[in-house]
Amino acid sequence: MRALLARRDIRLLVLARLIDMAGSNALWIALGIRVKELTGSNSAAGLVFFAFILGTLGAPLGGALVDRVRRRPLLIVLNLASTVLVLPLLLVHDRHGVWICYVVMALYGLASGATSSAMTALTQSLISPEHLGDANGLLQTLLQGLRLIAPLLGAGALSAFGLGPLVVGDAATFALAALLIALIRQREDRPQSARQEEAGAHIAAGFRYIARTADLRQLAVAVVLAVVAFGFSESVLFAVVDAGLHRPPTFLGVLSSLEGAGAIAAGVGAAVLMRRAGEGRTVMLGLACAAAGFSLSAAPSLLAVAPGTLLIGASLPLIIAGVMTLFQRRTPASLMGRTDAALSVLIGVPQTTAIAAGAALIALVDYRVMLATMAVLMAASALYLATRTTRLPTEAGVTTQVRAGGRTTEPQNHHGDSAVGDGAADR
Template sequence: MTKVRKLLSNRDARLFMAGQILSTFGDSALWLALGIWIKMLTGSASAAGLSFFMLALGTLAGPAGGVLADRMRRRPLLIATNLVTAALVLLLLLVQDGGQIWLIYVVMFSYGLSASVLGPAQTGLLQTIVPEDLLGDANSVMQTAQWGLRLITPLLGAGLLVAFGATPVIVGDVVTFLIAVATLLALRMRDESPTPSEQHWLAEAAAGARYIRDTPSLRQLTKVGALIMIAFGLSETAVFAVVSQGLHRPDAFLGVLISAQGVGAVAAGVTAAPVMRRLSEGLLVALGMAGAAVGFLLLTASSTTAVLVGAALIGSSLPWISVGIMTLFQRRTPPELMGRTDAALNVALSLPQTIAIASGAALVAVIDYRILLLGVATMAAVSSAYLLTRPEQRRSAGAEPKRTESPASAV
């Protein structure tokens, strides 16, 4: 707790993390509500799952977003992107019936494009604001707080949608974007302009991927991260079937499952940084993936209790996986490459996830969702076993030094 108190004593770190946490709160309420909204309008689980596919599809613009994050001042970039995204979300107020769900898909795709800029810029700015020895604690605090808020977000989003329609959820998300902008404006840090580059933007975009390729520990985490994202992607639409076919519950019960995930995530988030310091980032990720494997198996049960426990285990896996991967990348990557490396990682994870979400939406219509979840659990178990056998992942946190960017590495 000493390190957490030290982290929270940093005014800029406090403001930045609070803004991002609240913005994520609004996002999670909206995304879940939109999936349920589409299901209510169309009666189709596949159509609902397609909204998550459109979101993931937009994130494939990550390489371009990474270049922007490394070649522009990050705070103004974040402010502008938040404001534009808030305006796009307001377009959802135009949706009135099932014939207009295409507009939801357009907004979700645009949301993905926004995330391809926000993600790398946020990661790079956090790396600048927070001292290196506190990065793990910062990531852990953000994950814990975000999932803590998600304990009420799903129920709030689903409840507002059922009781009053989508308008309160949409407006609420816009407000959280504006709060994020306000916290960014309040930062006292010096956001210096990056050194101009004479390279073609394609060469700059490739630098992050090259850095991952040439750093064994990051390359290994990226490989298993892609596999686990396939697993999570396939499960996106299957969860709707778990609720309706396995538990015979109304669609809004999905909010209860997401809240159960939140309970597990909060419990795991509190322990992420201490466990990571005792073991390593890679082993933390491996343990998280093992927990996810057990959780996916439990989702195949017809018992509400078993499914809720499975959801909690899946939730508990998320902070450990996320904190471990993000902290290792931040510690091993030079600041001038952070945006592009983060973008390359996001593409490596989101591309297979995008394909998996689309495949899952199609597969759940033709095969038993339990078979799909058994395959998902196997992927998570294989990912965990792979990391546990890699000697690079057993090194103590921060053992591998950063390299600085050079012209040769950026082309």
């Protein structure tokens, strides 16, 4: 990691991502609180986040754009556009302006999906395959730490200064991120011209690539099972605090801090684990941690819930870093944007459905039954990966080969290295 941060371009890329996420996380929570204040409705506040998720489902359109243009200039344009995009929120003063929040958040989600795919693709082009695990582990450590702080700052700033300064601050973070990306010096090759194909086929290419690449397909199936469990947890954790621990709702903040601490610790070790065991086993360990964490959380005792929460937090960076690294290593640069976008949709749709289902089921089903179901889903996901026969090429092994236009090619990244995997059978 020290070697990565010694490179000026990598420092700029990581800093841009952190600044972008800091502003976004602070604004999102504050905007939900503000809508709740203006309307008095929990449902209206929840629709803020639903509008964002709805926007992210347009990620395949952004992914198609990412694979047609240079990623660095695109990221600059997307960040500058987002700077302007959030400013209409300054017009929200009463309940009659709440619709503006929904429109802005839907467009915000659309821009965020394209930005995420472009950032993933740019990271792939700037960092050699053997260092992608280190980069993703580092980024997860920093982002998990940020997620502990940014929502608290957003809620505190809203209470002290109102929504306006937060909107202006978020716009400023986008502008600063654009500047930092503009300062990256490494030359980015122009994307190779793709063969002529219908727009729909071009957009769907990421889904087709995942479907025909066995290890990516298997990992996608496992992660879809996992995100259903995580979607249920959005509602279940409130019941753990109330019915299980008999604590006030504010105690959820304590559990959130424990979850963040577990995430930071796991993020630090994710890179080392991926080098030694491979991305697949890293993801499996994350899934197993989540299964154990959900099981422990069913016990009506803080002595069980606290370590369970730590394990749930630790599971996230292991899963995310392992998935991101494998997809970056196994996907040719010409498809990275669309493949990342396809994975976002494959994850986003079941996760959104699970969040809605969890909110309904928690009123009908004992929370311990739901936790048991979540643990089973996580364990089944880990077992599915463990029993797959597909084995990834090792770091010193076979170069990934991708069929394109009827011939076999070797996808190269910007450094001229083949996009290879480094470990076990395995977003």
